[in-house]
Amino acid sequence: MTEVALQAVELVRRIEGVVSHTLVNGIDLAVNRGEFVAITGPSGSGKSSLLYLLGLLDAPSEGEIMICGQPTSKLSETERADVRLTKCGFVFQFHFLLPEFTSLDNVLLPMRAAGRMTEGEMRERGLALLGSLGLGEHANKRPNQLSGGQRQRVAIARALANRPEIIVADEPTGALDTASTEQVFSILRDIADQGQTVIVVTHDPALAARADRRIHIVDGKIAEIIGRGEGGRVCEMAS
Amino acid sequence: MKLLFNIAWTHVSARVRQTLVGMAGVAMGVGFTIMMAGLMQGSQIDFLRQLVDTMPHITVDDERRSVPTQPAEQEYAAVQMADIANVGKRPGIKYPESVMSSLRSWIPGDVAPSVGTSAIIDHGGARIGITLTGIDPRREVQVSKLGSQMREGKLDDLSRAPNGIIVGEALAEKLGVKTGNTVLLVGGQGTRLNSTVAGLFRSGLKRVDESQIYSLAGTAQLMMGQSGVVNQLRLRLNDPMSAQKVAAQVEAQTGYRSVSWQEANADLLSTFTVRDFIVLTVMGAMLLTSSFATYNIISTITHEKRQDIAIMKSLGMREYAVRRIFIIESIIIGVVGILFGWILGYLLCYGWSKITIFNPLTGTTVPLQIYYSAMHYVVAGGISLLCCAGAAYFPARKATRVHPVDIIRGAS
Ligand SMILES: Nc1ncnc2c1ncn2[C@@H]1O[C@H](COP(=O)(O)OP(=O)(O)OP(=O)(O)O)[C@@H](O)[C@H]1O
Ligand SMILES: [Mg+2]
Numbered sequence: 001m002t003e004v005a006l007q008a009v010e011l012v013r014r015i016e017g018v019v020s021h022t023l024v025n026g027i028d029l030a031v032n033r034g035e036f037v038a039i040t041g042p043s044g045s046g047k048s049s050l051l052y053l054l055g056l057l058d059a060p061s062e063g064e065i066m067i068c069g070q071p072t073s074k075l076s077e078t079e080r081a082d083v084r085l086t087k088c089g090f091v092f093q094f095h096f097l098l099p100e101f102t103s104l105d106n107v108l109l110p111m112r113a114a115g116r117m118t119e120g121e122m123r124e125r126g127l128a129l130l131g132s133l134g135l136g137e138h139a140n141k142r143p144n145q146l147s148g149g150q151r152q153r154v155a156i157a158r159a160l161a162n163r164p165e166i167i168v169a170d171e172p173t174g175a176l177d178t179a180s181t182e183q184v185f186s187i188l189r190d191i192a193d194q195g196q197t198v199i200v201v202t203h204d205p206a207l208a209a210r211a212d213r214r215i216h217i218v219d220g221k222i223a224e225i226i227g228r229g230e231g232g233r234v235c236e237m238a239s
Numbered sequence: 240m241k242l243l244f245n246i247a248w249t250h251v252s253a254r255v256r257q258t259l260v261g262m263a264g265v266a267m268g269v270g271f272t273i274m275m276a277g278l279m280q281g282s283q284i285d286f287l288r289q290l291v292d293t294m295p296h297i298t299v300d301d302e303r304r305s306v307p308t309q310p311a312e313q314e315y316a317a318v319q320m321a322d323i324a325n326v327g328k329r330p331g332i333k334y335p336e337s338v339m340s341s342l343r344s345w346i347p348g349d350v351a352p353s354v355g356t357s358a359i360i361d362h363g364g365a366r367i368g369i370t371l372t373g374i375d376p377r378r379e380v381q382v383s384k385l386g387s388q389m390r391e392g393k394l395d396d397l398s399r400a401p402n403g404i405i406v407g408e409a410l411a412e413k414l415g416v417k418t419g420n421t422v423l424l425v426g427g428q429g430t431r432l433n434s435t436v437a438g439l440f441r442s443g444l445k446r447v448d449e450s451q452i453y454s455l456a457g458t459a460q461l462m463m464g465q466s467g468v469v470n471q472l473r474l475r476l477n478d479p480m481s482a483q484k485v486a487a488q489v490e491a492q493t494g495y496r497s498v499s500w501q502e503a504n505a506d507l508l509s510t511f512t513v514r515d516f517i518v519l520t521v522m523g524a525m526l527l528t529s530s531f532a533t534y535n536i537i538s539t540i541t542h543e544k545r546q547d548i549a550i551m552k553s554l555g556m557r558e559y560a561v562r563r564i565f566i567i568e569s570i571i572i573g574v575v576g577i578l579f580g581w582i583l584g585y586l587l588c589y590g591w592s593k594i595t596i597f598n599p600l601t602g603t604t605v606p607l608q609i610y611y612s613a614m615h616y617v618v619a620g621g622i623s624l625l626c627c628a629g630a631a632y633f634p635a636r637k638a639t640r641v642h643p644v645d646i647i648r649g650a651s
Binding site: 048052057058078082083084085086088090092096098099100101105109110112113114158 | 241242245250253547549551552553554555557560642643644647648
């Protein structure tokens, strides 16, 4: 039985202004628990905007997002923050680690903010996470002592800290070399295989092809949804 | 909270120089404020002490505050009697000894009788209006410090010289008289009395030293033309600050007007109130200004840390928690600054107390009076902390309101 982790209904994000701009224009989407979804599309098509909405970082102008069946459109800013803290993990193209903190402290940050575990438990989990991402000996290094790929893996560990339901990643490998890209992608793949839901925006068709599902966005709308086996065809279409 | 403190600490400890400047700002503000408060209150308390030492704490005289209600007015609402003077009424407090002994039974202090009148002192062509208070030298020591304020002669000398008087030093200088000289006193009824200057005093209050003279009660009664009258009771209290309360009780009990030293000097004390207000305002402004460096630091940090703020918010930290980081930073700066400010303030006060100045009131060179009070430290520290928190709050609020999406879009 598949369980829906995240569901978007008629999602619209508009920027009001002298000239109103629609970033996301009526998206319906259901993502199952443990599913690995890739979002692709041309630059400016609204991929990031959609991802921010799905991760509750931004509020939709219309429509509803349900996380584990819970509607979120009526939540206050503080309640949305609380949901983000425990249910969503973010990874961005830039690592956004706190520069003064060590890798471990950066990973501990969401756990400490949530305050649900003892300091000992948090450290144990933080070290385990870093270890599982191959960063065991870098736990006490600061971001500026790490390579780009290592930083991004620390950022992934941070996103995983509170065991979120959903991991959203916006071009997490956009600034990485091929080897690091490969590493980060297989980590995300593993996370999904272990039952967490992963939604990742990428420009790389080869990577998108490894997702369970690929959602192609054009002009803020879903242009095409392709299952795993049909990846190749879409690549041809896009090129 | 520990997390917020940790983050705050990384921010301030990464900016040692700026942080030190901020702390120095707070320290100077607090230090100077404490110094100013100590100096101002020191001089004020010094002055009040002089006032309280010189004046009776409560003076009861034979007047009533308002004309007594007439029996006819009590009976008939329509009857109103204006301008009823105490015509032909013999002045003086009735049965002064029994009033005094009943007061003595409950007031926390002592009471002595005196005779107050006004006169003109005439010497070598100079005629100066003065207040003449007739006292009993033996009882006077219980209600005033006059005995210790004598510059020449003793209180007891009053009874040795014929119609002896004790004159303020300033008045004697004005008149050009010395101890042993004879001056002419002219009373309200035209009584003329040759009296001998038996001694000089200096209270330190110009007003008193220039216009107050003391004599034996008998001499004053002679000047009034009322033998045996006592028209004043003067009280000295163990706690001068309770004078107002006690005066009201005395007045209620005796029916005679009882004036506390505070009431008698209401004009003076009200200038103190104005002065206090000005001082407080200046000190508040000083503390506010001293937190500007802190404002500057926090503004800079919030600006530099826009990305961190965005990411903390996007990870799910609440806005006010993120804001608190910066308030904690300013409090770290504030608390350390305040501690140094306390030390600085104490040293400044100590330094000032070593400086002697010429005091025109007493005509002597005395050390500056500094009032040390824990209250100064607490208040200066408290206000300073509030200013620092305020200085952080506004930039922090502005910075943490930012929508994380805006920053994250801009950065990637
Ligand atoms: N605050 C804004 N005001 C106006 N237009 C905006 C705003 N934010 C984004 N846009 C526009 O909305 C569109 C969608 O932006 P979005 O970042 O979602 O695209 P994207 O698919 O992630 O692009 P890329 O692949 O380059 O990252 C773009 O055309 C962008 O210029
Ligand atoms: Mg994008």
